[in-house]
Amino acid sequence: MQNNLFAPAIEEEVQLREQPRSKHIPAKTDYSITPNKLPQHILAFAVGFVIGGVVLFVYYKLLPLSLIGGAIFGAVYIFVAAQNAIAKRKRKLRSQFNDLLEALSVAMRAGNPPAKALIGAREDLLLLYNEGSDIITELDIIITLFENAVPLSESFHDFAKRSGLEDIESFASIFKTIEGKSSRADEIVRQTQSIISDKMEIEMEIETLMTAAKNEMNIMTVMPLVILLVLGYVGSGFMNSIYTTFGGRMAATAGLAIFTVSVVMGRRISSVNL
Numbered sequence: 001m002q003n004n005l006f007a008p009a010i011e012e013e014v015q016l017r018e019q020p021r022s023k024h025i026p027a028k029t030d031y032s033i034t035p036n037k038l039p040q041h042i043l044a045f046a047v048g049f050v051i052g053g054v055v056l057f058v059y060y061k062l063l064p065l066s067l068i069g070g071a072i073f074g075a076v077y078i079f080v081a082a083q084n085a086i087a088k089r090k091r092k093l094r095s096q097f098n099d100l101l102e103a104l105s106v107a108m109r110a111g112n113p114p115a116k117a118l119i120g121a122r123e124d125l126l127l128l129y130n131e132g133s134d135i136i137t138e139l140d141i142i143i144t145l146f147e148n149a150v151p152l153s154e155s156f157h158d159f160a161k162r163s164g165l166e167d168i169e170s171f172a173s174i175f176k177t178i179e180g181k182s183s184r185a186d187e188i189v190r191q192t193q194s195i196i197s198d199k200m201e202i203e204m205e206i207e208t209l210m211t212a213a214k215n216e217m218n219i220m221t222v223m224p225l226v227i228l229l230v231l232g233y234v235g236s237g238f239m240n241s242i243y244t245t246f247g248g249r250m251a252a253t254a255g256l257a258i259f260t261v262s263v264v265m266g267r268r269i270s271s272v273n274l
Helices: 007-017 038-060 063-109 114-125 134-147 152-163 166-178 185-234 240-244 246-270
Strands: none
Touching (some): 038 063, 063 114, 063 134, 114 134
């Protein structure tokens, strides 16, 4: 009879399922929703208001327009900050999931069945993350659902769907295929962790290489504003026509449009997506 990693563990997993089921299942997190709360939204609005107001005042020197434009940009920046917070949380979750797979692989190589290995991995991860961290919460959900007769593959699939991360989705699909069938489950988990780790390392290397370019881009973003401020206040009326004539206003609008497109394009080019 072919050796099966899962076969010797059937009795242990049945015992885990038969444990008392009074433990409360933690609330499931939708990672497509921003973790930002009201204070973060207010801060984002304030930052956007200041940035938008200053830029418009530099280009037009019209206080009412600057206030209105700053308020509009502040409202838009709430959305931008929310999306940034979602992306940051997903990057952190991906790193935590990589640590989970590493701990899970070690536990399974020691001969533990998947369910018991998850419990051991949770204890190991508590050395790195606190109880309220996303990965610990997700482990609590998966383990508690398993104790309530929900297969691990279904819990991993639900986790992958909520996270929206390709790496977790790939692992969930692989785990569903090997659950209860493969004697090489520990090796498959280790290989999956290795692939994710390699991708993260490549991204970090690219990010390091692009740091200097990002710094240069940030300097170039600020320079047009600095030049306009300097010429406007120490140029002895050199820039007055821009703020007092129709042609000047049109030139300022064109410059602002070019400035905006340059900033947006620069941000997109400098982002790393593998």
